Amino acid sequence: MRKNLAHILPPLVTFLAVTLAAEAITRITHAPAFLFPRPSTVLRTIVIDRDGLAAAFWNTSQAALIGFGGSAILGILLAIALASSRLLRRAIFPYTVFFQTVPVVAIAPLLVIWLDPGLLSVTVSTLIVAIFPVITNTLTGLLSTDPALEDLFTLYGSGRLARLLKLRFPAALPSIFSGLRVSAGLAVIGTIVSEALVGQLIHGEGLGAMLRGANQSGHADRVFALVLLSSILGLVLFGAVNLIGKLLLKAWRQPCD
Amino acid sequence: MPTQIPPALTLGTIHRAFAGGVVAIENVSLEIPAGQFAAILGPSGCGKSTLLRIIAGLDRATSGSVNLAPQSRLAYVFQDAHLLPWRDVLNNVALPLELMGVAKPQRLSAARQFVEMVGLADAADRYPNQLSGGMRMRVSLARALVTQPTLLLLDEPFAALDEITRQHLDDQLRQLWKTTKTTVLFVTHSTAEATFLAERAIVLSKRPATIVADLPIHLGEVRPAELRGEARFAQTTQAVYRALARGEA
Numbered sequence: 001m002r003k004n005l006a007h008i009l010p011p012l013v014t015f016l017a018v019t020l021a022a023e024a025i026t027r028i029t030h031a032p033a034f035l036f037p038r039p040s041t042v043l044r045t046i047v048i049d050r051d052g053l054a055a056a057f058w059n060t061s062q063a064a065l066i067g068f069g070g071s072a073i074l075g076i077l078l079a080i081a082l083a084s085s086r087l088l089r090r091a092i093f094p095y096t097v098f099f100q101t102v103p104v105v106a107i108a109p110l111l112v113i114w115l116d117p118g119l120l121s122v123t124v125s126t127l128i129v130a131i132f133p134v135i136t137n138t139l140t141g142l143l144s145t146d147p148a149l150e151d152l153f154t155l156y157g158s159g160r161l162a163r164l165l166k167l168r169f170p171a172a173l174p175s176i177f178s179g180l181r182v183s184a185g186l187a188v189i190g191t192i193v194s195e196a197l198v199g200q201l202i203h204g205e206g207l208g209a210m211l212r213g214a215n216q217s218g219h220a221d222r223v224f225a226l227v228l229l230s231s232i233l234g235l236v237l238f239g240a241v242n243l244i245g246k247l248l249l250k251a252w253r254q255p256c257d
Numbered sequence: 258m259p260t261q262i263p264p265a266l267t268l269g270t271i272h273r274a275f276a277g278g279v280v281a282i283e284n285v286s287l288e289i290p291a292g293q294f295a296a297i298l299g300p301s302g303c304g305k306s307t308l309l310r311i312i313a314g315l316d317r318a319t320s321g322s323v324n325l326a327p328q329s330r331l332a333y334v335f336q337d338a339h340l341l342p343w344r345d346v347l348n349n350v351a352l353p354l355e356l357m358g359v360a361k362p363q364r365l366s367a368a369r370q371f372v373e374m375v376g377l378a379d380a381a382d383r384y385p386n387q388l389s390g391g392m393r394m395r396v397s398l399a400r401a402l403v404t405q406p407t408l409l410l411l412d413e414p415f416a417a418l419d420e421i422t423r424q425h426l427d428d429q430l431r432q433l434w435k436t437t438k439t440t441v442l443f444v445t446h447s448t449a450e451a452t453f454l455a456e457r458a459i460v461l462s463k464r465p466a467t468i469v470a471d472l473p474i475h476l477g478e479v480r481p482a483e484l485r486g487e488a489r490f491a492q493t494t495q496a497v498y499r500a501l502a503r504g505e506a
């Protein structure tokens with residue numbers, strides 16, 4: 001408990017200090033509210049529109065989670081396929097860089113046309129944004145197994161599947177999780193950006209669509225409220241992945257040789 | 258009738274050159290009788306490990322022949338323990354049997370037996386990161402013995418350990434060899450370790466490795482730890498040392 005507190009308290013204090021400073025500065029300088037809304041105004045906006053924001057938060061969470069889950073599963077499977085053959089790696093890997101470099105702004109509108117505006121087009125753009133770190137980190141992990149352990153598996157006549165399941169995949173898990181952590185943050189950004197581009201979702205508005213609306217109508221307090229909620233979503237997803245990784249990888253924590 | 262038992266291992270004029278033209282091993286021929294404890298000595302980087310890997314089938318000789326006795330089972334112990342960090346001691350030891358397709362109850366009971374044999378019964382459910390270096394090496398040894406190998410290959414297995422742990426493990430290895438009666442090939446660069454452990458010291462020259470001496474070590478069957486303080490031990494170690502020094506020249 002004390003240890004948890006030691007982790008949570010310092011960033012919380014930073015947050016409060018920065019927020020209070022912002023409150024003080026905006027009050028003292030009488031900064032225009034449409035440019036620099038006071039934190040207290042932002043808080044009031046959140047409280048007043050809590051139902052609408054909660055619904056949007058939930059919609060965005062769903063899209064981000066589905067997109068992230070999809071990129072995790074597809075990314076790991078793709079990396080396993082790439083790790084199994086040097087030829088495949090040479091033929092395909094350069095194109096996976098596409099996922100890292102393509103701006104979601106460029107493809108989201110096309111995805112909307114191809115897939116209709118809605119959850120599907122948003123999750124697909126999320127997946128495209130979030131998949132690259134999963135692929136590279138998994139691939140690196142799968143290809144950097146201890147050569148002595150590879151020899152050991154060879155010596156006892158291990159098949160390819162046993163080698164993958166009992167050696168390469170578990171050995172790659174720490175690396176896979178560092179990929180997933182990066183990917184979790186990207187997934188939230190990807191979802192919000194594509195929501196903003198797609199606009200109204202079939203099943204309801206997300207944070208991204210609201211963000212666009214608030215920006216266009218010049219409601220800076222709403223913009224800040226939505227940014228705060230987006231950050232919280234990113235933090236929650238990142239934290240969840242981190243926690244699962246830590247619990248799962250207890251035995252991996254210290255290198256054994 | 259020892260002559261009727263086929264040798265555990267016969268090497269015929271082994272030659273190994275690497276792609277860059279570096280010759281690691283030149284013209285090594287060797288016969289290891291079944292049940293012998295033989296040490297292979299040589300300067301660091303002379304090709305001892307390469308020779309062991311060729312015997313294990315993990316590397317190929319450029320020319321020459323490797324003949325193992327029929328129905329040989331090989332086991333290999335590396336310089337470091339190389340355990341799977343996500344498996345406890347028992348399941349690390351059971352790994353070779355698992356890969357060979359032995360059913361779970363059998364492989365776990367065999368693993369338990371060998372975990373006990375190396376004195377780690379109390380640590381069977383611990384993970385590698387909870388063990389000391391010496392304990393990890395003992396797990397590695399148990400993992401090699403669990404398949405009841407006919408030929409046990411050890412590549413400087415205790416080189417990374419402190420002197421006390423190392424001598425302790427040498428004592429234990431010698432005991433294990435006496436109970437299992439397996440053939441052992443032990444690569445080391447320590448003349449004292451080779452003298453204490455082996456019946457025979459095969460000394461290799463610096464690269465390209467060739468055999469410069471093949472010395473029998475007559476220090477008896479039972480070798481208590483006190484042997485290390487005796488004059489005959491020092492003399493034998495000296496003889497091995499002189500051969501090693503000749504090979505370095």
